Amino acid sequence: MIIDKEKDTVYFSEHIRTNYEFRSAFDRIKPILDKHQINYRFLSNTKDNWCRDYMPIQISEDKFIQFRYEPSYLKNDLDLQSNSQDIIKHNGLKAENSSINLDGGNVVNCTDKAILTTRVFKENPTWDQSELIGELERLLNTQVLLIPDITNDLTGHSDGHVRFINNSTLMVNELQNEYLYWKKGFERMIKNTGLTFVEMPWFEYQDKKHKHTAVGCYVNYLEIGDLILFPIFEVPRNKDEQALNVIQSVFPERIIEPININEIAKYGGLLNCATWTIKALA
Template sequence: MRRLIAEFEKQSFTQIIFPHAKSDWVDYLEEAQETFVNIINAITKYQECLVVCDDVESVKSRFKENENLYFVEYETNDTWARDCSALCIEDGNSIKLLDFTFTGWGSKFEASKDNAMSSAIKKCYDKELKKVDLILEGGALESNGVETILTTSECMLNKNRNAKSSRDQMSKKLQDEFGMSRILYLNHGYLAGDDTDSHVDTLARFIDEKSIMYVQCTDESDEHFGELKLMEDELQAFRDEYGFRLIALPMSDACYFDGERLPATYANFLFINDAVLVPTYGVKQDEEALEIFKETFPTRDIIGINCFSLIKQHGSLHCVTMNFAKGVEII
């Protein structure tokens, strides 16, 4: 049996790409680096973390000695590990790493170094890395670990990715690569300021085999209200047909930088072993969101991480990290 391992399952380590002066973080580099340090320190209290960085000695000096912290030197274009890192599948009795093609979200940005990263650092993994001839970003799909992949048609079927693939053809490709029998598409939902063409990890997430957390907008004056209500209707239809449980997360108050609304979303949380890291943005909904996570995950620690600096570059906590499943080791 082949399956895309779910993020809520046991993990071996988290991979993260540290911001550097040649990345888009340059205008507020120190602020961004401090946020990444906070994320890494939170992760390494629970599990190992592999940090990809342009200068190992410089980045290493920011941390105390930590047996859960590993570094590998490689210069990337940017730092969105979720979208350019390998994905873990279980294939029979073994775990394999799939390396898809990353084009900077439909060739919006230069991404050749990011696309080459997994092959360049494959020496760090003790499992086989397989190159897959398909344009795909990790943030574009959610797995329940059994039979279902949740994605969005705006991203997965966008002609700026795999232009020759119809919906049926794309579904077949996903089924073939991941071994999952059910591919569900959300046709609605977006966040202002998002460059990804509506990645599902900003909107709706599996938290177990039968439960989906999603962003709910109740403010009719908010520009997102119509689309997120239609998305909620779609999720309710999935609930009715497949028996999913739905848990609503609040919509953050609008956050701005240089006059632009930013994609602040609590759906961009991160699972690690025994904990959930939750992005916060310095708005009143932060406390409500954290309470929902505490109620939903009573056996996990809930840790808020201020991610305002991340949304300045149009992503958040989940976007800058990638989980590797238990059984994959750093070497």
């Protein structure tokens, strides 16, 4: 699979620069991308400020897989469910379609592995689980690994829990405060695969107006080529300094740009969620 370090183009939903709530956050993102000469574009016909989940997954330079986008968490909010086929058509993109219901935020990958949560089984109840994994491995052309789905998490995506540092090492939310069943499931996957991991600090932030805030989740950063846009939160009891120390230690040769986008984070996602990245055809 194409990895984030190989990608060179970032897409955003048009809403991120037209919606007054998110425009100031994008105004802080834009100069960083300009500074490092990162190509960025905007998708039309989207219904909210998110981007990753309804867009295709890039397998190789000229191969994209478009999964069905009908997440259960939007079943009562269909006005927010973007139509991936319309978006692909209106933006001049091409992809191979799959009937499997899968969000892009639930696929975290290196070159030869992809990590999904078990939410994929709940979203595809008519599939035999082993057959589903087999078909995903065929489509993604990689080994599929599973970590538990946190049941009270709205989306159940893997990109809020883990990221690949390289093919043999993961970054994971610090385990000591995780649910015991999630920790056991993650450790089982590690034992079965031989992967190693580095823990990233995280914290819970209570927001009375926004139940599903992502404030406190550092692993949901944007990686594009040698650049990492890294979320910091600047709220009471944050772990910004510790988190920056970790990201700088595991990516010493990368450009780390800290950025506060709490206007977006309070709605449940961060930089990986709000972007779609590709390696453009030469």
